[in-house]
Amino acid sequence: MKKFSFSKVVSLTQELSMNTSSRQALLETDEKIRDLQKENSILRESNNKLLDSAYSVEVERQFHATENALKVPTFNINQ
Numbered sequence: 001m002k003k004f005s006f007s008k009v010v011s012l013t014q015e016l017s018m019n020t021s022s023r024q025a026l027l028e029t030d031e032k033i034r035d036l037q038k039e040n041s042i043l044r045e046s047n048n049k050l051l052d053s054a055y056s057v058e059v060e061r062q063f064h065a066t067e068n069a070l071k072v073p074t075f076n077i078n079q
Contacts (some may be wrong), residue, residue, distance in 0.1 A: 004012070
């Protein structure tokens, strides 16, 4: 079995500690990325629903404007 000097043991222990800390930071970053991807998906879906709703309101407004425009000539014809 290979013998290590005290300084080598301390150095390896510090390196192991840094690797453990780096791994923990990487895991936390991965979790944050997954959370942000979920949030992004939710925001995209909400944005699409909002756009669909705004489009529907605009179509309905145009329909009523056309309907009202057509009522005026019809009213004049009936008189």
